[in-house]
Amino acid sequence: MSEDHLSYPIVYAEWDILNNLVGDLSPSSIFVIVDENTSRDCYPLFQSKFDHAHQCIQISAGEQHKNLNTCEVVYDQLLQFGADRHSLCINLGGGVIGDLGGFCASTFMRGFDFIQIPTTVLAQVDASVGGKLGVDFQGVKNMVGLFNHPEMVFMDVDFLKTLPENELRSGYSEIIKHAIIYDHKLWQELCSTETWSDNINQAIIQWSVDIKSRVVAQDFKEGGIRKILNYGHTIGHAVETLSFDMEMPLLHGEAIAIGMICEAHIAWQFGLLELSALEGITEYVIGIYGIQAEYLQDVSKIMDLMKHDKKNKGDQILASLPTQIGDCTFDKAIDQALVEKAFLYYRNQ
Ligand SMILES: NC(=O)c1ccc[n+]([C@@H]2O[C@H](COP(=O)([O-])OP(=O)(O)OC[C@H]3O[C@@H](n4cnc5c(N)ncnc54)[C@H](O)[C@@H]3O)[C@@H](O)[C@H]2O)c1
Ligand SMILES: [Zn+2]
Numbered sequence: 001m002s003e004d005h006l007s008y009p010i011v012y013a014e015w016d017i018l019n020n021l022v023g024d025l026s027p028s029s030i031f032v033i034v035d036e037n038t039s040r041d042c043y044p045l046f047q048s049k050f051d052h053a054h055q056c057i058q059i060s061a062g063e064q065h066k067n068l069n070t071c072e073v074v075y076d077q078l079l080q081f082g083a084d085r086h087s088l089c090i091n092l093g094g095g096v097i098g099d100l101g102g103f104c105a106s107t108f109m110r111g112f113d114f115i116q117i118p119t120t121v122l123a124q125v126d127a128s129v130g131g132k133l134g135v136d137f138q139g140v141k142n143m144v145g146l147f148n149h150p151e152m153v154f155m156d157v158d159f160l161k162t163l164p165e166n167e168l169r170s171g172y173s174e175i176i177k178h179a180i181i182y183d184h185k186l187w188q189e190l191c192s193t194e195t196w197s198d199n200i201n202q203a204i205i206q207w208s209v210d211i212k213s214r215v216v217a218q219d220f221k222e223g224g225i226r227k228i229l230n231y232g233h234t235i236g237h238a239v240e241t242l243s244f245d246m247e248m249p250l251l252h253g254e255a256i257a258i259g260m261i262c263e264a265h266i267a268w269q270f271g272l273l274e275l276s277a278l279e280g281i282t283e284y285v286i287g288i289y290g291i292q293a294e295y296l297q298d299v300s301k302i303m304d305l306m307k308h309d310k311k312n313k314g315d316q317i318l319a320s321l322p323t324q325i326g327d328c329t330f331d332k333a334i335d336q337a338l339v340e341k342a343f344l345y346y347r348n349q
Helices: 015-025 036-041 043-049 068-080 095-110 121-127 157-162 165-182 184-191 202-218 225-230 233-243 252-269 275-289 299-307 336-347
Strands: 010-012 030-035 055-059 088-093 113-118 132-137 140-147 152-155 317-324 327-334
Touching (some): 015 043, 015 113, 015 152, 030 043, 030 068, 030 095, 036 043, 036 055, 036 088, 068 095, 068 132, 088 095, 095 113, 095 121, 095 132, 095 140, 113 121, 121 202, 165 184, 165 202, 165 225, 165 317, 165 327, 184 202, 184 275, 202 225, 225 327, 233 252, 233 299, 233 317, 252 317, 252 336, 275 317, 299 317
Parallel strands (some): 010 152, 030 088, 088 113, 113 152
Antiparallel strands (some): 132 140, 317 327
16 A cells, blocks of 8 residues: 555555455445446456446546536436445546546535546556546536545556557656656656666556655645646647647647656756756657657647646746756746747757
C-alpha cells in the first residue's frame, strides 16, 4: 500500500486487500463498468482475482463516448439491475471509464461507493488520483463533473500488458511531467534506463502516483500548488485540440510532450530555468516522442484555444513553468511572442 497522503488507500496488485475491503463494505450489489477493450483485455484478470458476485455494465470505448448520453445508459442499467444507495461501482478501465464511472456512481441516487481500477498508464499515474470526475459536454472536456473520493484505487501493472505501445508512451509523458515538476531523483532514474519502456513498472508507477497524491493532498480544489500538475498542458491541450481536426490526431501525452518542451523554453525565456535543464528536457522528450512540428503551424489558433483554457484568470493565459528539474512555479502569464519563440526553438531541434 502506498503512503497515505489522501483519505483513501491506493493499493498495488494485492488482490486480497481489495477483496477484503469489498467484504467490509458489504454492498447490496456490485457493478463493474468496462468498455469493449477492457472487457476483452482486463476483465479476465479481474474476474480470476475478484471474489465477489457482480454484474458488468459495458459502455463504448473512447473519449467521444465520455458524455451524458453514456451516463444515461449507465443509469438505465443500474436501475434495471436494481442498484440502490448501498451498491458499489468498480470502474475497470482507462481515464474515460474512471471519470465517467466515478461521476455516475457519485450522482446516481445522490451517490454510492466506488472503487477505481485504472488500466492505462495515464489513468494509473494521473486520472485515478485526485478526485476529479466528470464528462465532456458540447465538445468541452470535463465540463460537467464534481470532486469526490473513491473507497480505494487499485492498480496492477499486469493490466498494462495489453495496452498498445502508443498508449503506453502517451501515458509515460505524465510520469516525465511528475519528475520535472517535483522530483529530480525520479528524473535521474527515468533518464538512467536504456529505453523509456523499461520504466513502465510498479516501482516507477508508484513513485509517480505518490508525487501526484502529495501535490493533490496539499491543495485538493486546485487553488494553488496543484496547478503545477498543469505543466505542459497550457500549450499541450491547445495543440491536442487543434490536432483533432488533422489527419493524425495526437494522443494526449504526445501533445503534452510538445507542451513540456515549449513551456520549458518559455521558462528559460523568463530566466526561470537554466539552459542546461531546458536542453536536458528537450533531448529526453524528443528522444521518445520525436519532433511533431506540423502541429504547431497555426499559432493564432493555438493562442485562441489557450485563451479559452478554463484555468485562466480574466484575459491572461496562465501557465505552470519549471524553475529547475524537480521544481515548478504556477500562474505565470504568457503571451504570443513567448509562445512563438518557443515554437521556433522546438522546430529547430
Ligand atoms: N480525473 C482526472 O484527474 C484526469 C486526469 C487526466 C486525464 N483524465 C481523463 O482521462 C481520459 C484519458 O484516459 P486514457 O488515456 O486512459 O483513455 P481511455 O480511457 O480512452 O483509454 C485509452 C484506450 O485504451 C483502452 N484500454 C484501457 N485499458 C486497456 C488495457 N489494459 N489494455 C488494452 N486496452 C485498454 C481503452 O478502451 C481505450 O480505447 C480523458 O478523458 C481525460 O480527460 C482525467
Ligand atoms: Zn495530462
